[in-house]
Each structure stands twice: as C-alpha cells, then as structure tokens.
Amino acid sequence: MDFFGPQDMIYGLGVVAFMACAIAVGGLVALSHMTPWINRRRSEYLEPESVYRSRKNEKFAKLLPENPEAHKRYTPSTCYLSVIIPAMNESERIGIMLDDCCDYLEARAEIQEDFTYEIIVVDDGSTDDTADIVVQIATSRKNLRVLKLKENRGKGGAVKMGVVHSSGKLILFADADGATKFADFENLEKEILRAAGGQPLDESFPAVVVGSRAHLAAASVAERSFARTVLMHGFHTLVYLFAVRTIKDTQCGFKLFTRSIAARAFPVLHIERWAFDVELIYLCEKWSVPVSEVCVRWKEIDGSKITPIWSWLQMGRDLVLIWFRYQMGIWTDNQPQ
Structure with missing residues (x-):
C-alpha cells in the first residue's frame, strides 16, 4: 500500500499554491480588462477655462506650461494659496x-x-443650483470663483481640474461638506513649511501634507457612525496591503501640496472617482516625495455622496487595480502627452 511522503506533500502544496496564484493573477487580469479608465491628454489641461458667469469672460490660470519640454513642469505662482473645493449637488451644504x-x-x-489666496469651487456637473449659489456668495466674498464642468468627472476628476487651473504656491483641496475646520489649514501649513525649509516658501520643493482623523491620534476630534467606521477600517486594511504604507488616513478631504509636486502628480492620475487619493499618495511614495500627516478636527456631516456598500466596493476594486496596473506596467507615472 502506497503512502504520501513528505516530498509528495510539499509537491502537492506547491501545485495548489501555483494554481491559486494563477487564478488570482487571471482574476486581476480579467478585472483590469473589464474596468475601463479615461486616458486624459495634456491638451485637456491646457484648454482655457472660463470663470463661470464672470462679466469679462475671465479665464483661470494654468498650472502646466504650454511647452512640455520647459525647464520647469509648472508655471510660476501668482498667489500664496489656492483652495480647491469639488462640489456636486452641494446647494444645501456649500454655503456653510x-x-x-x-x-x-x-x-x-x-x-x-x-497672504494672498484664491478659492476655486469646481462644480462637477451638478444638476442643482450649486454653481449659482456660489456665484451669489461671491458677491460678498473675496477671491471666490466657480469652474463649472460640463459633465460629471467624479471627485478626483473635479479636484484635478481645479488644481491644473490654480495659481498658488500652496494648493489645498478641501471637501464641500465642511467636515474639517478650515482653520486647521495652519497646522498643515506649518508642517509643509517645516519640510520645505521654512519661509519664504520654496514652491519648487516637493512636499505633501494630509489631514488625518481620530484613529491616528487622540488630538484629533472626530465623530463617525459605527457602520462607516467598520467600512473605513476595512478599506484602510486594503490600502495598507496593496497601495500605501506611510499614511494611515488616505481619505480625509483636506490635503496640501506645494506647486511643484501638484504639477507632477495630478496630471498623471488615472483614478477620477473616490480612490484618487490613494493613487496620489501611492505615486508620492513611489517617487520618495515627503508625505506627512497632521491631525485635524473632523465631524461627519449628513448628506455624503458615498453610497455605503457600493462606493466602498468600487474603491476597494480601484485600489487593487492601482497596485496591479502599475506593477504590470499597464499604467506609468509619466506625464500625459
């Protein structure tokens, strides 16, 4: 009577492991093939964009130089801070x-x-009167303008369009729901100045600072529903396994960039929906760009555009594909042509 020896068992386990890996790779190839992405061209970021309902057909600035072979990949700044606020059907929350x-x-x-600044609200194809409400607010506020997109691109796409039409040495994007106290910008600013060598700010120094919420440190103040907490922790686990190791909270909508790294990173992004933050930080880690986390005050605001189950599944799929497509060379980190 024949018995399996240790060598036979090792061989059998090897076969099983090989088959499991083959199935996993095959599944990723199929998932990548079934999940399309929009391949943006450099010319899209250089097209003139008009300020919505401006009296003199005012145009937004351009972050990228016309000549792709220019010595610097970004145009000189004309103000200290650009604030980019993506908004889609935010008529009830944008005012606050x-x-x-x-x-x-x-x-x-x-x-x-x-301290000079501009605020760019990017209306991401809203079907309500978000853009008109912001224009009305702008009549009593300073340096506030609307970039109205013709169609919905997703949060990442809206942020990207705002960034590539900004003029600041520092570029901050902040969520329209007001979940983060805006005064906490100073905490991010201090950290980015520390990284860049202090004042005066060197916009050519590549540095990123991201806001982070309660799970990072007790200094943060956050309130979040139990269901959202469970989903967030699951997502953070996948982020750590497949994409980002240095940052614990990739999804807080409060991130600050120097002009140079914004010009390098944002045009490269492939993800234009919720997981764009992960690709952004993944690229920074890949390039060894300094990325820091700073605690911010944060409170969950009713009216989130995230659909609790479906949106998180999409984000999980996208972050796995970020890792797979870059590893396989399907995506590159080169500037778009």
Missing part, C-alpha cells in the same frame, strides 16, 4: 463650508499683507 473658509482667509489676509 464657504462661510468657514472665507472667514478664516479674509481675516488672515487682513493681518498678513503677503
């Missing part, structure tokens, strides 16, 4: 967020002559 944002910026500009 803008009050908090404008109050801080206007007060600081009054006491610091060199």
